Amino acid sequence: MAYRYATDRADRSDLASGQVLRSAPGHPGFPVRLADELFQRASAHSPNRPVTLWDPCCGSGYLAAVLGLLHRDRLARVLASDVDDAAVRLAARNLELLTERGLAGREGELRARAAEFGKPSYLETADAARRLAARLSGLGGDLPHEAWPGDAFAPAEPGHPVDLVLTDVPYGDLTHWSGAVPGADPVPALLRSLAGVLPGPAVLAVTARTRRIAVPDGVRPLERLRVGNRAAVLLRAADLH
Known part of the structure; x- marks a missing residue:
């Protein structure tokens, strides 16, 4: 059987744990x-x-x-x-x-944090949430x-x-x-x-x-x-x- 695997070096930093995707100690x-x-x-x-x-x-x-x-x-x-x-x-x-709604909510949460704490990193992560939402929509939605x-x-x-x-x-x-x-x-x-x-x-x-x-x-x-x-x-x- 022949397989095709992704071996590219595509940037997957939007998926990093503790950014858009939430993390916790021990996980x-x-x-x-x-x-x-x-x-x-x-x-x-x-x-x-x-x-x-x-x-x-x-x-x-x-x-x-x-x-x-x-x-x-x-x-x-x-x-x-x-x-x-x-x-x-x-x-x-x-x-x-x-879900697109879940990602939109996460983007809004991160932008609110950026405004409250003045941290550019929150804005960057909010942009990542928006990109993930666009990807999800392009691949079939929720x-x-x-x-x-x-x-x-x-x-x-x-x-x-x-x-x-x-x-x-x-x-x-x-x-x-x-x-x-x-x-x-x-x-x-x-x-x-x-x-x-x-x-x-x-x-x-x-x-x-x-x-x-x-x-x-x-x-x-x-x-x-x-x-x-x-x-x-x-x-x-x-x-x-």
Whole structure:
């Protein structure tokens, strides 16, 4: 199968975490070029167009929102969930930026801050929000989205059929994951749990700050890759059932 990936050096600074897209302590951003490539790799394995994307460990919703803004024309909807209620509330605010109204509101908020505090940086970020709104409009307009609280180790079936799962797991901070077996690598169990609520053709793309991501015994990934300090693995849900 032949793939086409974006390898250009396009300026993606408008998508930086903590600018138009909101951030919070403990919720780091994600490399935009890597998110772009992973989405393209995963969607190349999906039989459906457009696709519904789900991030079940969404944190601030940054990764899901970035992909929505980059690939509105290739997405039917974006779903996000997390076990942390505060993270879900932040993710919902970021996913609102997948609408022209949400981006217009964010632009207005930033311009008001610029007037109140006299900071040119707020005006620059407001301009970025306007550019993102123009991009969203050009790629198809508002993108349906939803965020909800949920445990990825015991996930409820999403309200819409999912084609792609793309998530960055907190590999270095796993002891608080209640679904994990103490002392065991939790990712294989996570993959099987997620696959249990997905249709067979769905593709899972999981990344983490580690050298190699473990998968369940006997499962052959569609792809593996490493970029910088992150590893990624792509699998078919049917192979995990």
